[in-house]
Amino acid sequence: MKKIALIGQPNVGKSSLFNRIAKKRIAIVSEQSGTTRDIRKHNVEIFDKEALMLDTGGIDETDDAIFSNVKRKSVETAKEADIILFMVDGKRIPDDKDKELYYELQALGKELALVVNKIDNDKEMERLWSFYEFGIGEENLFGISVSHNRGTTKLFDWIYDRLPETVEPIQVKKEKEGEEDDEFEYDEELIEEVIEEESNEIKVAIIGKVNVGKSSILNALTGQERSVVSPIAGTTIDPVDESFEYEGKNITFVDTAGLRRRGSIEGIEKYALMRTEDMLQKANIALLVLDASKPFADLDEKISGLVDKHGLATIIVLNKWDENMDTFKKLEEEVRRRFRFLFFAPIIAVSAKTGRSIDRLKDKIIAIHENYSRRISTSVLNKTIETAVMRHALPSPNGAYLRIYYATQFGVKPPRIALIMNKPKLLHFSYKRYLMNFLRENIDFEGTPIHLVTRGKGEREEEEEVVTQY
Incomplete structure (x- = not known):
C-alpha cells in the first residue's frame, strides 16, 4: 500500500485536509499553531483505490525543543512516503522557508504536489501565479480550499493516477437454476481468514498523567521513534497509534494525551481529553503508566478510574524505576495500597530510557489479552x-x-x-x-x-x- 505524506509549516490546514480525505474527523483541528505534533496514520480510499495517509506535525524553524523534533520526524516521514503533498498557506506570499522546504522535498525524488490551501474563491486563484517561482509544473500545482471544499477533486484525481489498482476480493458466482442475476457470495475460506485476522487484533491504550513517559514507552515498545518526546508537559495532543506484529498478534498501541487536573486543562487539551475517552472505549488493554521516580498523586488514582469505567484489562507500568532507589517491593506495596480496585493488574517496572523489561512488558500484554478473551468451558x-x-x-x-x-x-x-x-x-x-x-x-x-x-x-x-x- 502506497504512503501519502502531508508536509508543511504549522497552521496551513494539513489536518483539515487529512480529515477531508479520511472522510471523518480524526485529527484535532484548531487555530493554534502546532496542534499536530506526532505522525498520525490512517488507511484511506481515493475513489476506489487504497492508500496510507500520514499527517505530520507543522515544520517550524524555531529553537523550541518540541518543534525541532517535529521537523526531524516530518522529514523522515517524507523519505518513507511514495507521494508527498507539500501544503502552503495561499493567504500569504511564498517565503524563503517554504521554498527551502520544497526544494528539500523535491530532492527526495518522490511524486510531489504543491498544494496551496485557503484559495476560497475564483479571484484568489490569481495568487497561484506567485507559486510558480518554485519551478513547479502546472500539473503538480493545486489551489484548493479545504474549508470550502474547493479544488479538492482535481487533487484527488492526481493522487488517484499515482496509486496502484486495488485487488478485488475473491468471489464465487452463486448458481441459481432458472435465474440469471449478478449476485455473488464471498469465498468461505477468505471469510475464515478475515475472521481469524480480526481475532488477532489487540488494542492497547497507554494512559497516565502528563510527562510520566508514555510516549517514550510507546517508542520503546515499537522499536522506533513514533511519538515526539520532550521534557515539556503536554507534548502529545492527538492520540498517536502504531501497529506491529508480535508473537502472531497485531498489536495497536495508542499513546493518549497526558491528563491533568480538570482545572488545569486548557485550549486544545480539552479535545485531547475527549479523544482519550474515545480511544479507551475501543481499547482492550490499558497500560497505566506511573512515574516511579516521584511520589504518586491523587490524579494518578483518578486516571486509573477510567480503566474501571471502560472495563479494560490492565497492566500497571512503573516507568523511570531506575531513577528511584526504593526497592521494588516497597513500591509495589504503595501501588497496591493506592490502587486497591486494580488488585488484579500485574505491576511491571520498566525504563523506557534503557529498554529495561520492555520485552517482558510485550509478553505480558499477550498473556493478559488471552485472559481478557478467555472462554471457560x-x-x-x-x-x-x-x-x-x-x-x-x-x-x-x-x-x-x-x-x-x-x-x-x-x-x-x-x-x-x-x-x-x-x-x-x-x-x-x-x-x-x-x-x-x-x-x-x-x-x-x-x-x-x-x-x-x-x-x-x-x-x-x-x-x-x-x-x-x-
Whole structure:
C-alpha cells in the first residue's frame, strides 16, 4: 500500500485536509499553531483505490525543543512516503522557508504536489501565479480550499493516477437454476481468514498523567521513534497509534494525551481529553503508566478510574524505576495500597530510557489479552463454582434457601459469567466477591476484571444485576 505524506509549516490546514480525505474527523483541528505534533496514520480510499495517509506535525524553524523534533520526524516521514503533498498557506506570499522546504522535498525524488490551501474563491486563484517561482509544473500545482471544499477533486484525481489498482476480493458466482442475476457470495475460506485476522487484533491504550513517559514507552515498545518526546508537559495532543506484529498478534498501541487536573486543562487539551475517552472505549488493554521516580498523586488514582469505567484489562507500568532507589517491593506495596480496585493488574517496572523489561512488558500484554478473551468451558466453570459452594456454603438471608442451578460464561472482553439461581436478588455482594476470588484462585484471570451476574430462570439479559470486580 502506497504512503501519502502531508508536509508543511504549522497552521496551513494539513489536518483539515487529512480529515477531508479520511472522510471523518480524526485529527484535532484548531487555530493554534502546532496542534499536530506526532505522525498520525490512517488507511484511506481515493475513489476506489487504497492508500496510507500520514499527517505530520507543522515544520517550524524555531529553537523550541518540541518543534525541532517535529521537523526531524516530518522529514523522515517524507523519505518513507511514495507521494508527498507539500501544503502552503495561499493567504500569504511564498517565503524563503517554504521554498527551502520544497526544494528539500523535491530532492527526495518522490511524486510531489504543491498544494496551496485557503484559495476560497475564483479571484484568489490569481495568487497561484506567485507559486510558480518554485519551478513547479502546472500539473503538480493545486489551489484548493479545504474549508470550502474547493479544488479538492482535481487533487484527488492526481493522487488517484499515482496509486496502484486495488485487488478485488475473491468471489464465487452463486448458481441459481432458472435465474440469471449478478449476485455473488464471498469465498468461505477468505471469510475464515478475515475472521481469524480480526481475532488477532489487540488494542492497547497507554494512559497516565502528563510527562510520566508514555510516549517514550510507546517508542520503546515499537522499536522506533513514533511519538515526539520532550521534557515539556503536554507534548502529545492527538492520540498517536502504531501497529506491529508480535508473537502472531497485531498489536495497536495508542499513546493518549497526558491528563491533568480538570482545572488545569486548557485550549486544545480539552479535545485531547475527549479523544482519550474515545480511544479507551475501543481499547482492550490499558497500560497505566506511573512515574516511579516521584511520589504518586491523587490524579494518578483518578486516571486509573477510567480503566474501571471502560472495563479494560490492565497492566500497571512503573516507568523511570531506575531513577528511584526504593526497592521494588516497597513500591509495589504503595501501588497496591493506592490502587486497591486494580488488585488484579500485574505491576511491571520498566525504563523506557534503557529498554529495561520492555520485552517482558510485550509478553505480558499477550498473556493478559488471552485472559481478557478467555472462554471457560461450562463443565470447568460449574465444577469450580460447586467446589467453592462446598467450601463455603451459600448464605440463608432471613431463612431463605438459596440454590445455584448452574453457571455459564456468556461473554468475553472482559469475561462475563452468569449464575442461574432460584432467588438471584438475595445473594449478598460479599458472597459474590468470594466466588469471584475463588474463580481467580483456580483460573488464570490475571490482569482482567470479571463481571459476575445473578439471574433467575427465564429472566431476560437486560434484567441482570451486573457486579464488576473491583
